[in-house]
Amino acid sequence: MIQDVVSVRLPVGEDLIIQKNHIVGDCGEGPRICIITGTHGDELEGQYVAWKLGRYLKKRIHKLRGVVDIYPSLNSLGVSTIERGLPGFDLDMNRIFPGNTESSANEYIAKKIVEDISGADLAIDIHASNIFLKEIPQIRINEKTADKLVPMAVHLNMDLIWVHSAATVLESTLAWSLNSTGTPCLVVEMGVGMRLTKSYGDKLVAGILATMTHMGMLHEPLQPVYPPIISSDGFVGYVNANQSGIFMPEKEHGSQVEEGEILGYVADPLTGIIREELRSPITGLLFTLREYPVVYSGSLIARVLGGAEE
Amino acid sequence: MNKKVIYTFSALPYRQKIPVYGYYFGGKEKTVAVVGSMRGDEYQQMCVCAMLVKRLKALEEQCFIKADSGIVVIPSASQFSMNVGRRFFPVDNTDINRMFPGYNLGETTQRLADSIFSTVKDYQYGIQLASYYLCGDFVPHVRAIESGFQDHSVADDFGLSYMVVRQPQPIDTTTLNYNWQVFNTTAFSVYSGSTSLVDMNQANASVDAIIRFLIKRGVISEEAAVSDGVPTVHVGEGEMKKVQTQNAGLLHKMIKPGDRVNKGQVLGIIIDPYEAEVLEEILSPCDGVLFFSRTAEAIAQHELVFTVREE
Structure with a gap:
């Protein structure tokens, strides 16, 4: 059943309505899981997941216990106008949670969204990096919140x-707002902005179903999921450009790289020269790679995951 | 005056190098740092700084700046955005004023913020010409984030009518004002009325306020000519009466910031955009002064449209 989460009248003859697909299983009361995406209007990977999961559960409603709420677009104006942020508003939507009813329509919407999700047994907030960087799932x-959330995250097939x-500034995210008030929320990052990566979406849908099975929501054989690598900041090496120009990658996203190996170049098409060689700081997995070619000094090019615990 | 390039942003190969300038006055002590526009539509903020540079240049020639006291003015860090008509950094849409204290090995605007902060962080006083996250016009005032690190009474030396104290939200912890305070600079933001429209009278008034502050703080001689200030009322941002829209449509405002208002007075109306029927009369919640007025021709429901300082 499609339900309205919050509605706000826009200036000229339109209501902005944030909606969710409220799916109630036939097998009685049980846990509630929320699948959330579209906080950033340019992150579309979650659209495939919302669609695929909704279709799957419609066919399996007789095997579902509890409730699945799918929120495909928290920032509907951004998604509809190809804009990452909230159109006409200074602040990133994922920096205004838990919202309030005293400032702006967007902060009002944020508050109503948090109220709607609060109390769920698990929330999964799906992001898709941005248009500049591609991420592995x-x-x-x-x-x-690691002690509580890591055991819940291992079934998600990422x-x-x-x-x-x-960081204090992250206390204004949706995930922090939910986690700090007792609703566990996992943040998924995968793929790249303005694109759909079907293989990543299929992987996450399988993980969500496996997680639901673990939570006792689905009466189906458990689907096998791969154990994730678990890492912390100390194992991540960053590569930023120090010159401006056009990034030309030399390595494939998701590949293994050696310390000192060239990941790509900052090129100058005007003169035909290479302005900078960009090398891996450590040996490991190239889990983040620049997708958008125009770079400036400081632009993030890559992240490499070194020796982490399995 | 000594003009230095404190940071150069390379936009090669298709744009020329973009500088951030610092204008240095007086002696070697790090006494007062002033930072102007960090967003591409902060033309008023840049204008105030440009006029301040001009005024300080004249005061220095008259030997009115104390020998040891040092002043730096950074009129703009947003030249790249201004030249393409964008409020935020044009490539990744990041806000430089949400990147402090910066990081010299980080992303582009983190590096830019780091260069600014490295220049201004050890000064005794910091003044930022700022704009608000909601587009609108204010009664000119001075403002600070309540970090617990500083004595706000110093703000009285600007001689502006109001000093507004804001309780910090998580997102405020990456602003210049907050980080100045964390690093022991007494920091204030001066709101010069408007943002994207240049108002020369308000800009002159803001420059006068900064000069008054510099005189009271012993940085500039009392012989310097400046208009008189007024007593400052300290008020918490949360004490302001907020007025929000109950309807959506075309907005017609009937008063401007600084006007006195009475409880129940019509501050503006919302009109149906198709049939011109009045959908809402927006009423003042109290007697007082209109402090903030949203800049908008059309407005959605649940939007903050005015704030009123009860008096």
Whole structure:
């Protein structure tokens, strides 16, 4: 059943309605899981997951216990206008949670979204990097919530669980707002902005179904999932450009690289010269790679995952 | 005056190198740092700084700047955005004022923020010409984030009508104002009325306020000519009465920031965009002064449209 989460009248003859697909299983009461995506309007990988999962569960409703809420587009204006942020608004939507009812329509919407999700047994917030970087399927967990969330994340069929350090500014994200008030929320990052990567989406859908089976929501044989690599900041090497120009990659995303190996070049098409060679700082997995070619000094080019625990 | 390039952003190969300038006045002590536009539509903020540079140049020639006291003014870090009409950094749409204290090995705007912060962080006083996250006009005032690190009474030396203190939200912890305070600089933001429209009268008033501050802090001689200030009322941002829209449509405002208002007075109306029927009269919640007025021709429901300082 399609339900309205929050509605706000826009200036000219239109209501902005954030909706969800509210799926109630035939096997009685049980846990509630929320699948959330579209906070950033240019991140579309979650659209495939929402669609595929909704279709699958429609056919398996007789085997479902509990509730699945699918929120395909928290930032509907951004998705509809190919804009990462909230159109006409300064702040990133994922920096205004838990929202409030005293400032702006967007902060009002954020508050209503948090109220709607709160109390779920698990929330999965699907992101897709941005238009600049491609990511392998991964889950990012704030170190402050790692003890609780890592055991819940291992069934999601993602390649990597990255436990990252805490930062005060991240306390305004949807995931933090939910986790800090008792609703466990896992953040998925995979693929690249403005594109769909079907293989990644299929992988995550399988992981969500496996997680639901573990939670006792699906009465089906458990689908096999691969154990993820679990890592922390200390094992991640960063490569940033120090020159401006056009990035020309030399390595494939997701490949193994050696310390000192050339990952790509910053090229100058005007003069035909190479402005900078970009080398891997460590041996490991090239799990993040620049997708958008125009770079400036400081642009993130790659992240390499070194020796991490399996 | 000594003009230095404090950072150069390379936009090669298709744009020329983009500098961030620092204008240095007075002596070697790090006394007052002033930072102007960090967003591409902060033309008023850049204008205030440009006029301040001009005024300080004249004061220095008159030997009115104390020998040891040092002042640096950075009029703009947003030249790249200004020349293409974008509020934020044009490539990744990041906000330089959400990147502090910066990181010299990080991403592009982290490096830019680091270069600014490295230049201004050890100064005794920091003044930022700032704009608000909601587009609108203010009564000119001075503002600070409540970090617990500083004495806000110093703000009275600007001689502006109001000093507004904001309780920090997580997102505020990456602003210049907050990080200045963390690193022991007494920091204030001066709101000069408008943002994207240049208002020369307000800009002059803001320059006067900064000069008054410099005189009171002993950086500039009292012989320097400047208009008189007014007593400053300290007010918490949360104490302001907020007025939000209940409807959506075309917005017609009937008053401007600084106007006195009475409880129940119509501040503006919302009109049906297709049939011109009045959908809502927006009423003042109290007697006082209109402090903030949203800049918008059309507005959605649940939007903050005015704030009123109750008096």
